[in-house]
Amino acid sequence: MIYQPDFTDIVANVDLLARGAWLTLSLWAIAYAFGLAAGLVLGMVRTAGQPLMAWPAAAYVEVFRNTPVLVQLVWFYYAFPVLTGLQMSAFTAAALGLCLNTSAYCAEIFRGGIRSIDAGQWEAGRALGMTYGALMRRVVLPQAVRRMVPAFTNRGIELGKMTAIASVIAVHELMYEARLLSANTYRPLEVFTVIAVIYFVVIYPGTLLSYRLEARLGRRG
Amino acid sequence: MTGAAILRTEGLHKRFGDLHVLRGIDLRVAEGERIAILGSSGSGKSTLLRCLNFMELPSAGRVFFHDRPVGTEETRGGATAVRYRERDLAALRRRVGMVFQSFNLFPHMTALENVMEGPLTVLRRGRGEAAAAARRQLARVGLEDRADEYPARLSGGQQQRVAIARALAMEPEVMLFDEPTSSLDPELVGEVLGVIKALAEEGRTMLLVTHELGFAYHVASRVLFLHEGRILEEGPPERLMKAPREERLRTFLARFSEFSF
Amino acid sequence: MDYQWDFGPVLRNLPLFLEGLAQTVRLSATAIAGGLAVGLALALMRLSGRRWLAWPAVAVIEFFRSTPPLVHLFWVFYALPILAGISLTPFLAAAIALSVQSGAFFAEVYRAGIVSVERGQWEAGRALGMRRGALMRRIVLPQALRRMVAPFVERAFELVKTTALAATLSYGELLYQAMVVVSRSFRPLEVYTAVAVIFFVLLFSASLVMRWVEARLSRGERR
Numbered sequence: 148m149i150y151q152p153d154f155t156d157i158v159a160n161v162d163l164l165a166r167g168a169w170l171t172l173s174l175w176a177i178a179y180a181f182g183l184a185a186g187l188v189l190g191m192v193r194t195a196g197q198p199l200m201a202w203p204a205a206a207y208v209e210v211f212r213n214t215p216v217l218v219q220l221v222w223f224y225y226a227f228p229v230l231t232g233l234q235m236s237a238f239t240a241a242a243l244g245l246c247l248n249t250s251a252y253c254a255e256i257f258r259g260g261i262r263s264i265d266a267g268q269w270e271a272g273r274a275l276g277m278t279y280g281a282l283m284r285r286v287v288l289p290q291a292v293r294r295m296v297p298a299f300t301n302r303g304i305e306l307g308k309m310t311a312i313a314s315v316i317a318v319h320e321l322m323y324e325a326r327l328l329s330a331n332t333y334r335p336l337e338v339f340t341v342i343a344v345i346y347f348v349v350i351y352p353g354t355l356l357s358y359r360l361e362a363r364l365g366r367r368g
Numbered sequence: 369m370t371g372a373a374i375l376r377t378e379g380l381h382k383r384f385g386d387l388h389v390l391r392g393i394d395l396r397v398a399e400g401e402r403i404a405i406l407g408s409s410g411s412g413k414s415t416l417l418r419c420l421n422f423m424e425l426p427s428a429g430r431v432f433f434h435d436r437p438v439g440t441e442e443t444r445g446g447a448t449a450v451r452y453r454e455r456d457l458a459a460l461r462r463r464v465g466m467v468f469q470s471f472n473l474f475p476h477m478t479a480l481e482n483v484m485e486g487p488l489t490v491l492r493r494g495r496g497e498a499a500a501a502a503r504r505q506l507a508r509v510g511l512e513d514r515a516d517e518y519p520a521r522l523s524g525g526q527q528q529r530v531a532i533a534r535a536l537a538m539e540p541e542v543m544l545f546d547e548p549t550s551s552l553d554p555e556l557v558g559e560v561l562g563v564i565k566a567l568a569e570e571g572r573t574m575l576l577v578t579h580e581l582g583f584a585y586h587v588a589s590r591v592l593f594l595h596e597g598r599i600l601e602e603g604p605p606e607r608l609m610k611a612p613r614e615e616r617l618r619t620f621l622a623r624f625s626e627f628s629f
Numbered sequence: 630m631d632y633q634w635d636f637g638p639v640l641r642n643l644p645l646f647l648e649g650l651a652q653t654v655r656l657s658a659t660a661i662a663g664g665l666a667v668g669l670a671l672a673l674m675r676l677s678g679r680r681w682l683a684w685p686a687v688a689v690i691e692f693f694r695s696t697p698p699l700v701h702l703f704w705v706f707y708a709l710p711i712l713a714g715i716s717l718t719p720f721l722a723a724a725i726a727l728s729v730q731s732g733a734f735f736a737e738v739y740r741a742g743i744v745s746v747e748r749g750q751w752e753a754g755r756a757l758g759m760r761r762g763a764l765m766r767r768i769v770l771p772q773a774l775r776r777m778v779a780p781f782v783e784r785a786f787e788l789v790k791t792t793a794l795a796a797t798l799s800y801g802e803l804l805y806q807a808m809v810v811v812s813r814s815f816r817p818l819e820v821y822t823a824v825a826v827i828f829f830v831l832l833f834s835a836s837l838v839m840r841w842v843e844a845r846l847s848r849g850e851r852r
Contacts, residue, residue: 213833215790216790216795221821226818229818309700311699312697314699315699339700421756458755474754476771522642535757625716
């Protein structure tokens, strides 16, 4: 027997999917922007050579990198309010979890990038009498950021895929709408195929960009 | 002409994209010949050598091994092309040894294992037999006491001698030396040239791309001078290097001011 | 803060957590093994030099790298049975989805490792008369595998974390067991914190072991 695919329900509910996609994009943008900014601070703290500050930063990074994102989101949604008494919407909890998770990964990218600048550059800056901040801003980061761009692009892709996990704590993003639609229409094959294609179409250009950036970096050495 | 031809090329051409590196090479390598190939960089001398064991596939022309053409001609849609099967090329390479400029020893194997590798996996010799033969080859290049060292612990000259032993272990009919001393520190060149000279004196057939003109003069039975992908002049070393006819060869020789007979 | 911590529910349900942990390890091990096999097949197809083999491999790799693993899980569990006319247990669905998903990443690790072996090594092997199979087995893979270890481990860790998604298919791994305990005890803070700690201890200690192994391996590389 050959299965007859039927996409009419999906077409009829395209507005739902569009709303879901909008939330997905919002989650991504918030977490990416926060993750980059907080990651920069954390990365600098870890490389500045102050053990009292570097240790907590390292612990933070390791905790978020060594636990599943889903556990993090579930924790922020169900456990965090118990601890703090703050009630959060599912969206806020998901955004918080993704922000912190992304910041931990970005911190590692910044740290690796800063470390990759050779000692001579630091010495040359110090010899000119530059402060740590000036040295970082004027000498180290401009060189390091170029090398980090492919890794950040990759992080953006991983984050894009991660947003789907927010559906588990009932954030009405794209994946959640898909699960709802599938349950209501009994058309999981069509729904999840279409959703997979949507994610692919949105994320794949990013993947291509990261290949190109990596190749360019590889050529420059 | 001495002996039967082991290797022969007819109208050999090689292009890399727009770059036309070999422009019609006709060469005959007879048994027992020691051929030195000279030429400035970019003349195509390494490419010629690499075409002989198909490290590079010729763009046109044929290579003959014992007078049998390598590769099969196939006609598809009116155009004739030569198809080189991996099996045929492997069979040829088994009988033609090569020594590279950058040694290319296998870093995850000891010197002995490097030399054993060909007999073991290609000739399917037993381990004991291969090891014994490998030790003899290492002794021949003066490195029997370094048999269990990894390449990273050997000097450049020692690595190249192991590489020569590795090629010899296959008992090849021809040896191809592709600038074997070019990446060595000057004080290490001698030990490698000494090994090659000993092989020459045994009467081995060899082709040698080199910048060591004095060595070529003393060891080669014939010298080729390549220029822009063609053999511009060839002959016995005494004639070619002391009385060059071509202006290009004269300027080439003059540039090696330290060169003396 | 006047919240009274109570880890009683966690301790009382310890067998449940251990069962969950065992299932997490089982699913991880299955998916790592599956992923390594799928990845090797994809990499060999991609490097085969035959277009009709390389193209499908590239398509699978690119698709799975650019779509969320949660979508893969749902697709395999709910959609694949319709297409194939079979039914899958949550474990099997998760194992299939995660094997193919991680296989797409492992394939790139294999490929990068193989491509990283210098051209001179290939040439030296060919010059001895080796054919492709022997060249791969004797010369290229032994060198490439060493360089692949670190990225393989990194990918395997990602995979262990991804197995938590199987909770959404009601597969009884660690997170799912925790959800069950929470629904009975109403102690989300303690239970989910405990889950996070278990994952952390598992992954962090494994990463320390791997760091040690890698240090030893890289010493071997230099010998």
